Amino acid sequence: MKKYIYLDHAATTATRPEVVEAMLPYFTENFGNASSVYELGSRNKEVLNKSRETIAAALGADATEIYFTAGGSESDNWALKATAEAYEKKGRHIITTKIEHHAILHTCEYLEKRGFEVTYLDVDADGRISLDELQAAIRPDTILISVMFANNEIGTIEPIREIGAIAKEHGILFHTDAVQAFAHLKIDVNEMNIDMLSASGHKFNGPKGVGFLYIRKGVKIRSFIHGGAQERKRRAGTENIPGIVGMAKAVELAMANQDETLAHIKETRDYLVDRIMKEIPYTRLNGHKDLRLPGNANFSFQFVEGESLLIMLDMEGICGSSGSACTAGSLDPSHVLMAIGLPHEIAHGSLRLTLGEENTKEEMDFVVEKLKAIVQRLRDMSPLYEDFIKKSQAK
Amino acid sequence: MYSEKVMDHFTNPRNVGELENASGVGTVGNAKCGDIMRIYLDVDDNQIIRDVKFKTFGCGAAVATSSMATELVKGKTIYEALQVTNKAVMEALDGLPPVKVHCSLLAEEAIHAALWDYATKNNIEIPGLDKPVNDISEHEEEEEY
Numbered sequence: 435m436k437k438y439i440y441l442d443h444a445a446t447t448a449t450r451p452e453v454v455e456a457m458l459p460y461f462t463e464n465f466g467n468a469s470s471v472y473e474l475g476s477r478n479k480e481v482l483n484k485s486r487e488t489i490a491a492a493l494g495a496d497a498t499e500i501y502f503t504a505g506g507s508e509s510d511n512w513a514l515k516a517t518a519e520a521y522e523k524k525g526r527h528i529i530t531t532k533i534e535h536h537a538i539l540h541t542c543e544y545l546e547k548r549g550f551e552v553t554y555l556d557v558d559a560d561g562r563i564s565l566d567e568l569q570a571a572i573r574p575d576t577i578l579i580s581v582m583f584a585n586n587e588i589g590t591i592e593p594i595r596e597i598g599a600i601a602k603e604h605g606i607l608f609h610t611d612a613v614q615a616f617a618h619l620k621i622d623v624n625e626m627n628i629d630m631l632s633a634s635g636h637k638f639n640g641p642k643g644v645g646f647l648y649i650r651k652g653v654k655i656r657s658f659i660h661g662g663a664q665e666r667k668r669r670a671g672t673e674n675i676p677g678i679v680g681m682a683k684a685v686e687l688a689m690a691n692q693d694e695t696l697a698h699i700k701e702t703r704d705y706l707v708d709r710i711m712k713e714i715p716y717t718r719l720n721g722h723k724d725l726r727l728p729g730n731a732n733f734s735f736q737f738v739e740g741e742s743l744l745i746m747l748d749m750e751g752i753c754g755s756s757g758s759a760c761t762a763g764s765l766d767p768s769h770v771l772m773a774i775g776l777p778h779e780i781a782h783g784s785l786r787l788t789l790g791e792e793n794t795k796e797e798m799d800f801v802v803e804k805l806k807a808i809v810q811r812l813r814d815m816s817p818l819y820e821d822f823i824k825k826s827q828a829k
Numbered sequence: 830m831y832s833e834k835v836m837d838h839f840t841n842p843r844n845v846g847e848l849e850n851a852s853g854v855g856t857v858g859n860a861k862c863g864d865i866m867r868i869y870l871d872v873d874d875n876q877i878i879r880d881v882k883f884k885t886f887g888c889g890a891a892v893a894t895s896s897m898a899t900e901l902v903k904g905k906t907i908y909e910a911l912q913v914t915n916k917a918v919m920e921a922l923d924g925l926p927p928v929k930v931h932c933s934l935l936a937e938e939a940i941h942a943a944l945w946d947y948a949t950k951n952n953i954e955i956p957g958l959d960k961p962v963n964d965i966s967e968h969e970e971e972e973e974y
Binding site: 737738739740741742745746749758767777778779782814815816817818819820 | 836839840842845847856860861862863864865866867884885886887888889891892
């Protein structure tokens, strides 16, 4: 098989062998339905509880506050739609940001069509919201604030603790989409006053198709999937036990050496960023310099288009992603890059590289060498670069 | 996603570059939608395209269609070059994904813009050739005034 340098951990991660191993018995000998009376099934209730406890511990939450779902998008949909419905009598106003994942943005649009009002907060050039603007957006009928923990494209971390305090002060529910942040940043739902939190297993070396929603005790939230009495009657459907066990195992592994792992990822990332910023001219680092996810790097290479860059990197075995319109199949580049104020042509030339534990400095050296050559090659082909060079020569 | 031909023309684009003292230059597209193509023509006294070069800012399909378009017009008369349609470019590339069809239109427009520039400079009329609407340099000039 072709050897890859995988730098798209924000898209998904490989399931760890230990995780797969932990899951396997639950497909075969321990296949019982946890709702069944006989021991083969009912003993899986205990397994579910243990998994819940492991995940709750990583958040400073209680096990009864963890609800398993099919992933981040379901958790986001549930948190928004079911809260909107449950608190409708109190008000119909929701506050979120312009840089949320589409699982939040499109759900908000859906709610807007059904009579809810949504305020989309702007972000600054680094991608952070303004707490003053948040305060100003709060109305008597505001029922929910939903702000992502950290952004999936540019990695910027939002002032979650401060938002939590503001929400609490006003008695407004606070949901955070922590799909990129959970297991990659320290989170304490009580210290940060988070009422609901979405996460997804495959973003931290767990399996795909499983996630959870943390719901603080006391939050009124309706069922989203109706049927059986699973998940304290709030999320019907036979539990995905292998997936849940795998996700819990991934959490356990991530938490075991969290400080060392994150420090290692950050160091490798900083090395990559330093080299690229020093060695490739006309390059911009997108997102906050320090307040960002440890594995995230996002660049804009002027005069170059993102899809071309990705194809050429792929030919060298390097996996990355871009906010270019061409990669999304639309004419507009990423809404996040637009929200931080990038001009279109700069946004089209963006490259996101997201690192994981297994990436090394040697790999980063290889990536930088290839990237230098590819960017130069594409610039030599670019009419924008030609014009830029001619203009600077004329001066 | 792309055919082998597209990948070939993307990774080994034909006729990349600029022509000094080109007989005609056309630039189309805009940075907003992420594609800009510039075509340089060298037309001889018999109105035959002796040489052609291109520069493109854009995705894989944009580069490949520019490359193919230059191949298709090279050695042709300016009248024959006008007949090179986006369909012909697409067919020569064994097709494009639906979202990339606009790239082939851009290639056709870039050729037309370069032909228009040549025709204007030489005071000739090429039947069937309209003034290009997509010339970014024009927009830039308009903005400057």
